[in-house]
Amino acid sequence: MGRRTVWWRGRTVLAWTAALCVIAALPVQAQAQTSAQWQGQGQGQGEVRGRPVAAGASDPYAFAADAEPVDGTAAAADAARLAPGKTYKSSVGNNGKLYYRLRLDSASNAYVSATAIPRLGTKVAYSDGIKVFVQDPAGNKCFSGDAGDARFGATESPRPLTAWASRRIGADEYSCQAAGTYSVVVERTSRAGSSPDDWDLELQYVSEPALKKTGRATAPETWNSASPEAVGGAAQTRRGGTSFNEASALEQGAWRDGIRAGRTLYYRVPVDWGQQIYATAELGGASGGDGFLGNALVMALYNPVRAFVDDARTGYGGKAQPAALEPLPSVAYENRYAIDDQVSGMRFAGWYYLAVHLGAAVAEKFGDGPYDLTLRVRVSGSGGEGPAYAGTAEPRGVFDVTAGDRAAAANGASAAGDRDGGGGNAAMKLVAVGGIGAGSVLVLGLGVWTMVARRRAAAAAPVGAAASRQYESSRAR
Secondary structure, three states, rough: OHHHHHHHHHHHHHHHHHOOOOOOHHHHHHHHHHHHHHHHOOOOOOEEEEEOOOOOOOOOOOOOOOOOOOOEEHHHOOEEOOOOOOOOEEOOOOOOOOEEEEOOOOOOOEEEEEEEEEEOOOOOOOOEEEEEEOOOOOOOOOOOOOOOEEEHHHHOOOOOOEEEEEOOOOOOOOOOOOEEEEEEEEEEOOOOOOOOEEEEEEEEEEEEEOEEEOOOOOOOOHHHHHOOOOOOOOOOOOOOOOOOOOOOOOOOOEEEEEEEEEEEEEEEEEEOOEEEEEEEEOOOOOOOOOEEEEEEEEEEEHHEEEEEEEEEEEEEEEOOOOOOOOOOOOOOOHHHHHHHHHHHHHOOOOOEEOOOOOOOOHHHHOOOOEEEEEEEEEOOOOOOOOOEEOOOOEOOOOOOHHHHHHHHHHHEEEEEHHHHOOOHHHHHHHHHHHOOOOHHHHHHHHHHHHHHHHHHHHHHOOOOOHHHHHHHHHHHH
């Protein structure tokens, strides 16, 4: 037997061993994930995903697994560079102003979002929030007509706040069109008496390529603004995530969850070119307490670059209360030329995010919860062809809706699951790295999925039964 044969068989054995290790871990990981998600829904005032949390602890916001740490600077000249398609983790101090650097060409549109995460239980005021803008090398702001600030508003409840800014290329633009080094500025504003603690920041930079052929630079003048009939039927259970990165996928339908006072849940919906999205959030009745809060529930809609599109708010007096987004236009590239933020925000196809927050003050009058939360989502239109881009967006596919996205919406996959490809894909990647031939991969693949299916089926019954008992117990309390 030659050395090459021994080497090949050795690699094959190693690959089989690695793949089998991954397979063995899959049901355990799935069970752990189910347990963690359940604990997250049943968390009390002093718990985050089953772990005790002291007052003033960090919000249970899950940062992107691949988020790179970066420090903002007090001067533009010293700023660290952000790369397109990347996500970063930073922080901002009380009334702080931070700079980050972008290297832009003369053709692509740039979108930068900043999500600020204050600590749990901290005091915030109506006007407290963050502001984001892009400026050119001379220090002039890039005017793009886009909203660049976010505030806590009337709920005065600490929660993740997301603001965004852009540099847009176009014949109607008069600034920031040249290639060069630009700055992203993130500014925090806090009123006297608000908690001075630092806020964590998650930054995301998305690059949109130019079009192959420039079309009209005007927004559609008419669109279907009639409110559709609400989605009916029994609601299915779908657990929300703690951030954009863990947002649970939803398709059209009615979805049921539980939410506690002071917490924010994230969901995402694939919306293709030419489609419209409608959403309603309904908070269930309280089991006790009395009084009324003028601002209790907030549901915000963000587009694929995490740009704010619209929100809906409602008060709460202990009885079921809905909050519905206003009818929004169909997704179209030309919407970006509209003056209205609600219209201009519907400029991309891709994942749209719903962030639902229940004000912390609800706990004082009606208890911490959890409260029943019902989301009714409708996506109308069959979808259509998007614009002909001259290049590739970063991150790749951010403005696409694929068959895989629709499948994820049907089964409730989280954004984190999409990024790592899921357990099965991870196993197959290990096999490929091991260097096994096509025939061996086929045989191994059949064995992999058979074992996974059997193990998951065996694990699903006890896990599902335990979760059901926990859910009914929490509702009884």
